[in-house]
Amino acid sequence: MSRKAKFSFKAQWNRFCILTHEFFERQMNNDFTKMEEFKAKLEAIDTVADRIRFLTEDAIFSTAIPQFVDSYLPKEGTQKPRDDSADYDSLSVARRFIESDYNDNNYNKQIENYTKAISTLSMDTAPNENRRELCRLLTKRAELFYILKRYDECLDDINELKKYSISNDLDFLEEMASFCEETKAKSCFRELKPKHFEVKSESKLLESGMSDMQLVYNDIKGRFIRSTKFIPRGTIIAAENPFVAWLRPNLYDSYCNYCLVKLNSRYFYCKDCFKVKYCSSECMQEALASYHSIECSMVDVLKDWAMGHMSLRMAIVAGIEEAIEMEREEKIALKEWVNKEFKNDYSCIHSLCGESCLHDAYFTASTIGALMLAILAARMNLVKENTEDFYILAALLYKHIAQVYLNTYTVYDHNLRNTGYYGVICSSEKRKKVGVSLYATSSLFSHSCDNNCYKYYSGSKIILVSLRPIAAKEEITVNYGTSLAQNTLQTRRNFLNQNFSFECRCSACEVNAECVAYALICPHCKAALVVNEDQSNYCINCNRQNVETKNLDHAMKCAKKAFECAEGFAARGQIEKARLLYKRMAHFYSIYYFSSVRLSPIYDFIAQCYAARNKFYKAYKYKVKTEAMIDESYGFESLEMVALYAECASFLEKAANLSMFRKKKWQKKANFYYEEAFKLLTQLLRADFNIIEENKVSILKQLKI
Template sequence: MTTFLEDIGSLRRTLKAVFSDAGMGEDFVNCHVEWHLFTSWMEHIFTNAIKEFQLLPMDKYLEKFNRDLDYHEIMGLIFKDELLSNVVEILIAQNFKSIETEKFRKDLDKSRRYLSRSLKESQKDRLAEALDNINKALLFAPFPMDGVDHQSKSQLSFCLMTRAHLLRKLGHYNVCEKDLNDSMKYFALGKVNNYEKNIAAELLTLQDLKTPPTEAESVARRLVNLNPVSERIHGAVPYLSLSYEKNKGRIIITQNDIQKGTKLLVEEPFCTWLAPFLYSQYCFRCFNVLDNYFFPCRKCVLVRYCSSACEEESWKSYHSYECQYISFLRFLGAGHFALRCLSVDGLDESISLYRKSLQDKRKEPKLSRSFLNNYQDIFTLMSKDNNSAMLPKLAFLSKFIAHLACSMRLVQDGAVFDLSCLLLKQFGIGYLNSFFITDHGYNQLKLPGTSVDEDTAKEIGMGLYASASLISHSCDPNCEKYFICDKILILSRAPIEKGEEITISYGPNAVVHSYHQRQALLESTHGFKCSCKLCLKHE
C-alpha cells in the first residue's frame, strides 16, 4: 500500500505531464499543479470509493446530484452515505496524522551549528557562505518565548545581529538596519543593557550609508499609492460605483470620463495562497521577493517573510492555526485556500453568516451601494454552477476539509456539517472569482507608461480580491490587471467614457483567440457565454 506522500508525488508527475503538453511555461505548470494537486487526488479517491462500495454505476449515482439542490441538500446526500464518511475518517487517520511535523519545527542545536559555521566562514572572508549559514541558523532559531534559558532566549537576537554585520560588509545597509532593529526588539527579556546600547549606536552610523529606493522600487510605490480612495468600493477611486445588470449581476461603472493609463483600483487581497514550491522565495504574507534576506516564522521552518511586521500580521491572521499543520496543509492547494478564506474573519463568524443565510431564501438580494473587504460581502459573490458530475466530488472534498478542521481543533463536531456546506459554496466562489497572482518582475516597470515584460511574468499563487472580483470580462477590455507583490492594480488601457462599465480579460482575448476559442475557454473556466460588444458583433 502506497503512502500519501508517494501518491501525491506520483500524481504531481502526472499533472505536470498534462499541463506541460498544453505548451505552458514551467512556472505556470508548477503553480497550477500545486493548485489542483489535492483536488485531483480527492477526486481519484472519491471515484474509487463509489466504484468499490456503491451498488449503483457511477452515472446513476451522480444523477442524485443536480443543480436544483442547494448546498445543504448536496452535503446531506454525502453525509448520509456511511461508506463515504468512513473513507474520510480513514483518510484523516492515515494521512493527516501520519505527516511528519517535528522536522519542520525550531531546533536550537541546528541553529547553533549553522551559527558556528557562519562565524568561521566570515573569519575567512567567505561572506556568501557565511550569509547562507546564518540564514539557516535564523530559520531554526527559537523565538525568546520558547527559550528555556537566557542563552536560548537570545539565540534569535544574536543570529540577527550576526547577519546584520554580514549585510553591512556586503553593502546591504537597508536590510542591515532592519536586522539591527529586530535584534534589539527580540532580545531576551527586553531589558536595556550594553548589548542594546551597542545596537543603537550602530544604527546611528547607518543613517548616512542607507541607499535610496531604486527607480523600480519608487515606481512600485507610486503605482500602489492611490489617494483618495472610495469609501464604498474597497481600493477603488471615488468616481467608480456599483451598478447591476440582470445577466451579469453587480458590475462597476465610472461616473467620470477616464484617460488612458489611469489607476482605477489598487486593492489588497481578502485572502491569498502562495504556491508551496515558492515558500523560500517569496514572503508568505505579502508575496514580496525575498532574495537573500528574510525573517523567519516563530514556530516553523517552512515559511518565510520579508519583515518581522509581515510575520506578526500573518500569525494574527491565519498562520497561528496553520503553523502546526503546515507540513500537511501545503499539499491541499485549493482546499487550503478555501479554508483560509473562511478563517480570515473567523471560522465561527463565517459559519454564523452561512446559518443566517439559510433563514433568508430571497433569490434576488437587495443591491448594496458598497462592497468592502470582508467575508460578509465575499459571501455574496456569484459561485460557479458546477455540473452534476463535479458537485458530489467537491462535496466529498468539502466534507474532508471540514473534518480536517475539526481534527485541527478549529471547530467543534457540531459545526462540521455547516462548515462543509460553506466550504462547498466557497469552492464555487473561489473558482469563479479568484485570480492567479503573477510576479511581473516589477523591477522592469517604468513611468511614464506602465509596461511590463510579460515574457518574464510567472504565476506564483492565488488571490481573492473583493472589488476586483466584480469587474466583468471583455474580450476587448478597457482595463488591464497587474500585480505588485500581492496587490492587484487595475489600469485603464484606453479612454473610458462616463457611465461605461470597467472591464478586464479573464484570460481569453481577441488578440490571440478566435471567437469560438474564447467562448469555449470562458464556458469551461467561468461557466458563462461571453456577451461583450466584440462577441455580440460576431453573432
C-alpha cells in the same frame, strides 16, 4: 507525468480537484453507470448540508472519506513541539543555529543560519536577554549584507533594529544606512513594494477602488462596476490586497507565504514548522494572527490540497465560529449591496457568487471535497465532527470551493521596478505564475474580451490600470484569461464556458469579433484563416472550414530553421550571415501569417544587424516598419511607441553623422522623430501608471525632458 508537468502551475492548482475526482471514481470502481446513478441521487437532495449528511451516512463514503483524510495526516511522534511547550527555549535554539559558523567565511551560509536564528527570536516578547541577542544577530546580518553590497537587505535589517532601540552600534548603523541610501539612489532599477501602489482618491463604498466608480446591479448581469466620470488612460482603478492568497508549493522557499513577494536572503521562517518563509516580521505576524498559527501543524497536508487549502483558509481567516454564524443568517439580496460599503472582509466575500455556479462535472467531486475539508477541520479541533456546526461548515466550504473556482485571480510575478525615469515602471518579459488570490472589490469587475483595464501584481496586491480612456458611465472591465487581442472567438467562448460557466456577451463577442493577429493566410482567397486552439480553422472571407495548410506549414518549418541558424551565427558574431537568415525568416512569415504583428521582432533583429555594421539608415528603414505593428499590439499612446520613435531618431542621427551628402536631410528627419517622441512622452507622463518592458528602458532614457 514529467517533472516539468508535475510542478506546472496548472497541475499544482488542480491537485485537489484531481484528488477528489480520482477518489470518487475509485469508490465507484470506475463504473460509469454507478457514478451517474450516484450523482443523480446527490442532485435530488435540496441543500448542500443535507448532501453532506447523505455522504456521511452512505455505506461506502461514510468510512472511505475519513480514512482518506487520515492517510494524509502526520503520524504521531513526527510533529515538532511548538514554542508553547515547556521544553522549548528559543534562545538556545537560536544559538545552536549559529554557533558552528562563527569562523566560517561562507557569507551566504552564515546569512542562512542567522536568518533561522532570528526567526526563532523575532516573535519573542519575553526575556530582555532574547531581545538583546536578536539585536546582535540583526546587526551581524546587516554587516554581512553590507559586505556583499546587498544594500536593500542591509537597510531592512537596520530599520528592523530601530524598532528595538537597544543596539550599542546605532551611530555605526546610521552611517551604514546613509551609505546604502546613497547607493540605492544611483541604482538604475529599484524594486517597488506593494505599499508603493495606491489609488489617488479612494471610494467611500468600494474599498481600495478609486472614487470615480460605482457598483451597479441589473437582473441580467448581476453586480458590476462602471465609471462615474471620464477616466484617463493609465489611471490606477484599484490597488487591493487579497482577503486570502495561496502560494504554489514549489515556491515556498522563494516567495513570502503571506504577501507573495519574492524573497531575498533576508526573510523570516515560521519558528515552529520551519516550512514557510516571510519577507518581513510584519508579514509573519499577520500570517500567524490570521491563519498560520492554526495551519502550522498541517502545512504538509494543506499545501498539497491547493484549492481546498484556500477554501479552508477563507473560513480560518474569517473565524470558524463567525463564518458558521454568518451562514446561518439571512442573506442580503445582491441588488441591496449597491448602496452598502463593500470592504475586504468576510461579509462581503461571503456575498460573491457561489455554489449555484458550479459545473455538473465538478458538482459531486466538490461535495466530496467539502466533506474532506470539514473532516480535516475537525481533526484540527476547529469544529466537532457530526454536529450541526460541522454540517454547516461543510456546506460553507462547498460554497468556498465555488467562490475560489469562480472569483480568484492568478497572481503573476511582474517584478515591478522603478526605472528612475520620470516615474516610469518597468517589468520583466518573463512573468512567473506565483499563486492565486481572492479579492473583494476586484472580484466585482466583469469580463470583457475587449477589456479596458489590465491587471498587474506587486506580490499578491492587484493593481488595475486603465488601458485606454474610459467614458463616464462606461463599464470597467478586465479579462478573465482570454482576450480579443490574443484568442479566436471560438477559443474565447470555450474557455469562458469551461472555466466560468457563462457565455460572453461583451461588445466584441456580440458582433462576433475575431482575432486575426495570429491568423494564417487562406490559400484560396488570401484573407485571414483563423486557427482555433483545437487546430480547427475557417476563413473569415470565403467561409471555408478546416482548410488544408500543408504548404503553409512547410513555410513555417523553413522559418523556424532559418531562425535557429540565425541565432547561432549571431552568437558567433557572424552578423551578415545572421541578417540574411533573418530576412529569409521574414519572407516565410509573410507567406504564413495574415497579420504583420509577428514580423515585428524579426524586423528588430534585422535592424540590429544593420546597426552592428554601422549601416544605420538601413537599420532605421527596418525599425520604422514596426510602427503599425506596435500600434496594433500596444496602441499609439504607449511607451513602446515612444521607444520606437526614439530609436528611429537615434539611427537617423548616427546615419547623418556618417554621411557627407545626406547629413542635413537625415538630421532633419531625426529631429522630427525626436519631437514626436517628446510630444507623446509628455502626454503619457500625465498618467498615474506608465510601464514598459525592461529591454526598452535604455532607449527611453535617451529622451531628456
